[in-house]
Amino acid sequence: MKLFNQLLNYKLYSFEYLTLILFGILPISFIIGNALININIVLIDLLLLFYSFKFKSWKWLKNDIFIYLVILYCFLVLNSIFSYFVKFNDDINGILRSILFLKFIVLIFAFKILLQKKIILSLIYKFWLLIISIIVFDIFFEKTFGQNILGNISPDGTRVISFFKDELIVGAFTLCFGFTTVVFFLNQNNNKYYKIFFTLLFILIPISIFLSGERSNFIKSFMLFFFIIIFIEKSKFFFNKKLLFTFFISLIFIFLFINKNTYIKYTELFKRIEVAEKNSSIYKKFENIKYFAHYETAISIFKNNIILGVGNKNFRKECGKDKYYKKQIKFTDSRCSTHPHQVHFEILSEQGLLGYTIILYIMIFFLNDNLKIYRKKRNIGHLSNLIYLMLFFIPLLPGSGIFNTLSGSMFWIIFGLSSLNYESKNL
Numbered sequence: 001m002k003l004f005n006q007l008l009n010y011k012l013y014s015f016e017y018l019t020l021i022l023f024g025i026l027p028i029s030f031i032i033g034n035a036l037i038n039i040n041i042v043l044i045d046l047l048l049l050f051y052s053f054k055f056k057s058w059k060w061l062k063n064d065i066f067i068y069l070v071i072l073y074c075f076l077v078l079n080s081i082f083s084y085f086v087k088f089n090d091d092i093n094g095i096l097r098s099i100l101f102l103k104f105i106v107l108i109f110a111f112k113i114l115l116q117k118k119i120i121l122s123l124i125y126k127f128w129l130l131i132i133s134i135i136v137f138d139i140f141f142e143k144t145f146g147q148n149i150l151g152n153i154s155p156d157g158t159r160v161i162s163f164f165k166d167e168l169i170v171g172a173f174t175l176c177f178g179f180t181t182v183v184f185f186l187n188q189n190n191n192k193y194y195k196i197f198f199t200l201l202f203i204l205i206p207i208s209i210f211l212s213g214e215r216s217n218f219i220k221s222f223m224l225f226f227f228i229i230i231f232i233e234k235s236k237f238f239f240n241k242k243l244l245f246t247f248f249i250s251l252i253f254i255f256l257f258i259n260k261n262t263y264i265k266y267t268e269l270f271k272r273i274e275v276a277e278k279n280s281s282i283y284k285k286f287e288n289i290k291y292f293a294h295y296e297t298a299i300s301i302f303k304n305n306i307i308l309g310v311g312n313k314n315f316r317k318e319c320g321k322d323k324y325y326k327k328q329i330k331f332t333d334s335r336c337s338t339h340p341h342q343v344h345f346e347i348l349s350e351q352g353l354l355g356y357t358i359i360l361y362i363m364i365f366f367l368n369d370n371l372k373i374y375r376k377k378r379n380i381g382h383l384s385n386l387i388y389l390m391l392f393f394i395p396l397l398p399g400s401g402i403f404n405t406l407s408g409s410m411f412w413i414i415f416g417l418s419s420l421n422y423e424s425k426n427l
Contacts, residue, residue, distance in 0.1 A: 015054075018047055019114045024127035026413065027177050031163045034405045041103050041409065048110040060109040065419070068362045069105045075355055076101055076312055076403075083311025094313040097403060104412040111416030121420070128181045133201065135174060138162045139208040143259065158265040159213035169406060171214030175221050176388070176410040178205040180417055183228060183384040186236045195238035202228075202237075203248050210252060213265045216398045220391040227387050232380045291341050291398050293331040297324050298345035302352070309352035312403060315339055318349075339401055343393060346401040359402075363393065370418055385418040 022044045029036040052058050060066060076098035084095055115121045142148040142160050154161035154168070162170040182205060185198050206221040225248070229241055237244055256263055297319045301310060310318045318324075319336040326332045339346050347356045367386060374383050392399070392411055400407030 015047060015051055015114075016117075016120060019120060020123055020127075022047060023111075023115065023124045027128055027131045027173070030169075030173055030406070030409070037405055037409050038100075038103070041107050044110045044114075045103055045106040048106060048113055051114060057113065060113060063109070065362070065366055066105065066109065068358075068365065069108070072355075072358050072362060073098075073101055073105060075358055076351070079308050079351065079355065080311045080313075082308065083314055091314065091317055094311045098312045101403060104408065107412055108416040108419050111413075112419040115420050125181055125184045128177055129185065132174065132178050132181050132205075135162060135170065136178070136201070136204050136208045139170060139174070139211055140204075143211045143262075156213070158261045160211060162212075167406070168214070171209040171212035171217040171221075172400075172407065172410060174205060174209050174212070175217050175224070176414060178209075179221070179224055179228070179384055179388065180381065180414060183232075184381045186232065187379065187381050190236075192238060195236070199238045199244065203244065203251070206248070207251050207255070211255060211259075211262060213262070215266060219397060220388075220394065223391055224384065224387055228380065228384055231383055236380070290331050290334065293329050293335040294319075294337055294340040295342055295345055295396075296326065296329060297335040298340035298342070298349040300324050301349040302345075305349070305352055307352045307354055309348065309350045309355060312350055315346065315349050339404070341398045341400070342396065343399055343401050344395055363389070366415075366418075382418065385414050388414045389418065 022040060026040060029040040052060070077095070080095040080098040084092065115124070138148050139160050139162055142152075142154070142162060147153045148160075148162050150163065152161055152163065152165055155166075156168065159168050160170055161168060164170055164173070182198055182202050185194070186202060188194075190198065202225075206218065206225045209221040210218045212218075226245075229245055234241055239247070256266060298315065301315065301318050301324070304323075316336065316338050319340075324335060329335070340349060344356075347359060351359070367390065370382065370386050374386065389411070392402070402408050402411045
């Protein structure tokens with residue numbers, strides 16, 4: 001209420017109203033689909049360019065991270081062009097994806113520049129809080145009744161679809177927007193009623209990801225939940241930290257054993273490995289894991305294209321070649337996909353060692369600088385976003401890449417929020 005009273009007494013410029021709208025509806029654009037995500041991001045980028053032009057504020061063009069990302073951008077475009085013309089790749093989509101990567105670079109600095117005022121950021125997080133609260137409720141609703149509140153039914157009985165219709169990404173969505181939102185409010189000086197609400201929501205976010213059936217995202221959410229509990233001030237929670245963690249673990253086991261589909265989803269992976277546990281061959285030990293065929297194919301593609309890879313968005317075309325067929329791999333006939341479902345293997349197979357090195361350097365540079373800032377300011381929201389970025393690069397865990405629309409947008413949104421805290425004094 002205090003925030004809205006401040007807003008009534010605060011004169012917003014027209015571009016600040018646009019900022020509220022465009023940033024506020026970012027989560028909704030993920031629910032509607034890729035087209036709206038891209039449109040939303042492009043509009044935010046244009047808003048930053050308008051702001052920079054109007055106020056002659058172009059210092060962000062000299063920022064080290066901007067320069068490094070532009071170097072990456074040039075590499076992606078040139079590598080895609082090389083792949084198209086020199087390797088006789090007849091698919092131009094890789095070039096288009098590389099060119100459009102520019103939208104993510106500008107988006108990062110749109111967060112940094114347009115969300116400097118705390119009242120604007122707080123209102124945006126309030127919009128996100130409403131959306132996340134509805135999503136979390138809807139996950140529990142669908143898990144209980146077999147369909148979400150709009151009647152959407154998941155094509156996979158072990159997975160939750162919520163409002164996303166044909167996209168099984170509600171866990172990834174909640175991991176992205178849920179933690180950054182609830183930790184922002186936990187970090188405020190709340191009264192006991194708000195503390196109760198945000199503490200409970202903080203527990204329910206990883207629980208809802210667990211119920212979504214997205215195992216990889218649940219592992220990441222568990223680790224993020226664990227690190228936040230360790231580093232956040234105990235006064236921010238309504239409950240004792242040990243009690244909070246115990247309650248969380250208890251809920252996990254309760255839902256694991258009372259819901260048959262959840263139990264099946266989280267035990268089938270171990271059963272697949274256990275079947276071949278006595279075999280010494282790595283192919284046999286992991287042959288029942290479908291992602292292993294993608295991983296092995298991506299590694300083989302990298303070995304054949306060590307320096308430059310096969311170019312952006314070209315794994316899907318390269319993987320179908322006969323030379324990547326391995327009869328000793330059980331799912332070799334299903335080795336092809338739009339991507340290899342692991343960020344390291346995707347980068348190595350499509351961008352090669354050179355692209356991988358550039359990306360790795362940018363991440364290390366960015367995280368190192370921001371961790372220094374965290375140690376000075378102890379902003380748990382800042383740390384939460386940085387941990388999310390690090391968890392995105394956990395080796396071997398299945399996941400999507402940083403260049404596609406869905407997962408890429410989530411990654412660069414959190415990257416942008418981390419940039420917002422980069423030198424901020426009012427957060």
